[in-house]
Amino acid sequence: MSARLRSFGFKAMGGPCNVHLWLREEDELTKIEKELTDEVRRLEAKFSRFQPSSLLSQINRGELNEVSLDAETVGLFNYVDQCFDLSGHMFDPTIGSLHRVWDFKIPNLPDPRDLERALQHIGWKKVNWDGRTVNLTHNVQIDLGGIVKEFAVDRLCTLLKEKGLIGLVNLSGDIAVSQAPEDKPAWKVAIQHPRKAGAIAEVDLAAGAIAGSGDYERFIEIDGVRYCHLLRPDTGYPAPNGFCAVSVIAENCLLAGTVSTVAMLKGELGHAWLEEMQLPYVAFDQALQAYSSIEV
Template identity: 45%
Template sequence: MTASDVTLHHFRFQALGSPCQLHLYGEPARVRSLADACERWVRAFERTYSRFCSDSLLSQLNAAAGTDWLCDAQTAALIHYGDTLWHQSDGLFDLTAGALARCWDFRSGRLPDPDRLAAAKALCGWEKVRWESPALRLPEGAALDFGGIGKEYAVDAVANQCREAGVMHGLVDFGGDIAVIGPHPNGAPWKIGIRHPRAPQKPILHLSLGEGAIATSGDYERFMEVDGRRYCHILNPKTGYPPNYWASMTVIAGSCLIAGSLATVGMLREAGAGPWLDETGLPWLGIRTDLSQRGPLADQSSR
């Protein structure tokens, strides 16, 4: 291993609604070229699946609700995972919650119109979707939303690109959703801060991770407060409203996709999250709105 291979390089850009960071060890020109290629891939992924872009593939797919749509391999993989998670979460994770997202404007400081929200909730329900991969048929008016799995999928994809390019030591961090490419060259794990849900610029604790992935879902990224209650962007498809039990949920898993989606389901399961997450056998940390901690990682300053 040469001296340049043990030099850590940092690359930053904004995408997927989050600050994105690549921390890569390697020869400067090689990792710079790799980071540029990863950024281009992420931006293309965002253009493909953004619900805010009228010409994105996702917007076109949603506009075609009521008709059959043949999915490409990547879209089919995302939908297949969402379908699996819907079954495993008792319907709490639902890709059709996109109809609800249209009702909520967290910059307005106002709750959605109840009649509009009820109409949107009636459009939700993965059981109403016809999915025979690669063929998809959404009910008229329904809308898919890959929130909860899209960014996490991208983290894993970028980490894999880096490994395939020969990077053995590094870390991918998209807004706190993290995949470890490999530990530091000396074998030391990465020290990862878990955000304080009421002071997100500082960590509430640190965990050490030499492999795998970690992701956090919380009520502090996009939210508003109305009459003293916090409403966050995570929406329960069965009620149309955000959960109000956990301030944040963190899960460690072999992939960021699994970690992030289980963290989101944990938020949605509210008081029932603990037993459900314990069944997965994965380490997790739940922080209540009163900042008390639950789970195997609770009150640990290192790992």
């Protein structure tokens, strides 16, 4: 029996998720679906800041100060540590306090006094990470929401590769493929239009991953100015005069997502950052002018 493209969907990590697989036997799908969804649920239960029982919540409450963490968590924290330095401190997972002063459901800016108090609790160096343990101070709250979904995409893609399966993993727009599909040289991946429904561009993805960031997912508009949920750790505000959308292709989704997020946080310096990273990218400014290192 020849392989057929089979798919399943589920909801996790705050959004819709889909997996597309080339399989010969349909009954394989049920087993694989359970294994992959179980892995996403495991990571969500472990690293979600919204679940009181999660490992991350325990860390944020100071319950695991100076306790050696498991290898998976150590790997993520070491990755964050490297990205913090590489990004000029723009990539900072300690912005959790800002989520308490910004409300993107109502068109109001935060009180400047509340914002100033929140900024006092931000700073990756306040985590006191030594490569194995944390020691949180200054009521710092770690938020791994900017990398856990991308990490989960990579984990699922790794599981597919270990099984020798051809597939595409899509967790709310963060995508990785195990290899090219059977019938074509590459998967066709659409890039979300930042100002209306539908796609603004399309790219070919034969291997690796693509992830994007933009000002259209969660935002408020006040006096014609858009304020999105991507907040800078130095000002507490979104970066002005930057891109409205960035998509980056890399060998893994974690890297692609990090580079695209930093490009948004860099504001006017976002284009220079993308060029410095030397990864394939597609970006759009506020006038929807395209900046791209690849053909789209």
